Amino acid sequence: MSFFMRAPARLGRATRRFFAEFGETAILFGNSARYLPRIVRDRRLLFDQMEHIGTDSIPLVVVIGFFTGMVSAWQAAYQFKGIMPLSFLGAAVSRAIFIELGPVLTAIIIAGRVGASIAAEIGTMKVTEQIDALESLAISPVRYLALPRILAAIIMMPPLVVFANTIALGGAFLVSNFFLGITAKTFFDSVQQYFHLGDVIGGLTKAFFFGGVTALIGVQVGFNASGGAEGVGNATIRAFVLSSASILILDYVLWTVLF
Amino acid sequence: MIKITNLHKSFGEQPVLRGIDLAIPDGETIAIIGQSGCGKSVLLKLMIGLMKPDDGEITIDGVSMGKAKERQLEQVRLHIGFLFQGAALFDSMTVLENVTLGLKEHGERNPDVLAKIAAEKLALVGLHGIEQRTPVELSGGMKKRVALARALATDPKYVLYDEPTTGLDPVTSDQIDNLVRDLTARLRVTSIIVTHDLFTVERIAKRVVFLNKGKIYFDGTPDELYKSLDVAVMQFLQRYRTPVAAAVATS
Numbered sequence A: 001m002s003f004f005m006r007a008p009a010r011l012g013r014a015t016r017r018f019f020a021e022f023g024e025t026a027i028l029f030g031n032s033a034r035y036l037p038r039i040v041r042d043r044r045l046l047f048d049q050m051e052h053i054g055t056d057s058i059p060l061v062v063v064i065g066f067f068t069g070m071v072s073a074w075q076a077a078y079q080f081k082g083i084m085p086l087s088f089l090g091a092a093v094s095r096a097i098f099i100e101l102g103p104v105l106t107a108i109i110i111a112g113r114v115g116a117s118i119a120a121e122i123g124t125m126k127v128t129e130q131i132d133a134l135e136s137l138a139i140s141p142v143r144y145l146a147l148p149r150i151l152a153a154i155i156m157m158p159p160l161v162v163f164a165n166t167i168a169l170g171g172a173f174l175v176s177n178f179f180l181g182i183t184a185k186t187f188f189d190s191v192q193q194y195f196h197l198g199d200v201i202g203g204l205t206k207a208f209f210f211g212g213v214t215a216l217i218g219v220q221v222g223f224n225a226s227g228g229a230e231g232v233g234n235a236t237i238r239a240f241v242l243s244s245a246s247i248l249i250l251d252y253v254l255w256t257v258l259f
Numbered sequence B: 001m002i003k004i005t006n007l008h009k010s011f012g013e014q015p016v017l018r019g020i021d022l023a024i025p026d027g028e029t030i031a032i033i034g035q036s037g038c039g040k041s042v043l044l045k046l047m048i049g050l051m052k053p054d055d056g057e058i059t060i061d062g063v064s065m066g067k068a069k070e071r072q073l074e075q076v077r078l079h080i081g082f083l084f085q086g087a088a089l090f091d092s093m094t095v096l097e098n099v100t101l102g103l104k105e106h107g108e109r110n111p112d113v114l115a116k117i118a119a120e121k122l123a124l125v126g127l128h129g130i131e132q133r134t135p136v137e138l139s140g141g142m143k144k145r146v147a148l149a150r151a152l153a154t155d156p157k158y159v160l161y162d163e164p165t166t167g168l169d170p171v172t173s174d175q176i177d178n179l180v181r182d183l184t185a186r187l188r189v190t191s192i193i194v195t196h197d198l199f200t201v202e203r204i205a206k207r208v209v210f211l212n213k214g215k216i217y218f219d220g221t222p223d224e225l226y227k228s229l230d231v232a233v234m235q236f237l238q239r240y241r242t243p244v245a246a247a248v249a250t251s
Ligand SMILES: Nc1ncnc2c1ncn2[C@@H]1O[C@H](COP(=O)(O)OP(=O)(O)O)[C@@H](O)[C@H]1O
Pocket: B011, B016, B034, B035, B036, B037, B038, B039, B040, B041, B042, B043
């Protein structure tokens, strides 16, 4: 009984908090953008983050891409059975990878690796007063910490997705060739025949947004961390949950806009 | 000139500062004492605008630290050195990078100049040859001193010290006390020192403020403090007065 009476109030509070946080995140984005002209001077900070977010993520992206490709080949073959000839498999699998699987799965992996680590790093700095220390030195934490991370994620995400797409296509081909008896020619002819550049560009556009949102949420959640090591732990989890949910929601929104 | 008028600050239901008025002329060294948890650190953070007052105002050189825009705040902070109670060193950076970050971000890019300034400031706080270490490799007292070197790196006009000698050995504490006194004498630095150390108060401050229950209970010279008949002041003195400080005070 009391649960049903309290539930609406709790839902109300949660909704208010959600919109408040959404607003704060938008403001953080705006503030970061204001420092964009300074990034030329701060390029060292940007390059460091590009390395951390981009280069260091490659091994993970390879593994994810490879298995995604292999699984999607098996799945397509299973769904095609009795409906469509396997000669179309290359087209179906590659389009699914370029439009959906490559960008979304890479983004979610990056949300786990990069979004969470940004939140943990900035959250730790917050609870140990290192953010305050930056401000006391007249250094803007938004310029120094937020912008390089957000920009680096936006820049590095599309190349990571291209990487994931390529590996995934390779994985799909291996399964098709070894287990499903599709020749290289059949597979790649089919890929080529139904290839739309728009698919790839759409996928990369999504990657661009996913990267930005992941880093933005990581930074925002980190800046809001409080309460010692436990607070940092909570911030890390929050960053991952919020950014992966945002990626899926944004994926839907972008689908209606792009395709 | 730092001017505080009718300053109020609460956290949730808990009032911490309940109407503080304080004017600190340039070149003055002022000690702020009070029980742990009475809001000394909060007062310092309000001064440089890291926290915003609920009511009242703090102005530094005429700029309202509660209301100023970020750019304007940064302009004022360029002239302030702030020593955090917990040191707050950047743990992803070396000692050298910690000490010189402010200089570097505000235009000094020559590595030789930066290294020279770092060595100079570290020497001031009695540290030598530790530039390449990271904060995890330092003891608590060393961290505090590196943080002090960082606060002094830009030759600030105002220095705010949050418990500079807490956790330091007596010899190093003396050294820090002398440093603060020197800075005031030679460079006319305005120093605001939050401390529990009455010995420090006597040695370096001409003025001491006692914070209690969110208000200024006492404002005067260390001598006057000892003569105060206020119950809260006497209780505080009894608790924190060290035998050495007592001996010095009566001598
Ligand atoms: N960011 C904060 N959020 C909530 N309460 C705080 C915060 N900072 C300080 N307080 C509270 O304000 C009071 C004064 O703290 P502080 O200024 O650190 O005391 P001290 O005089 O020992 O430096 C304490 O009760 C502390 O719990």
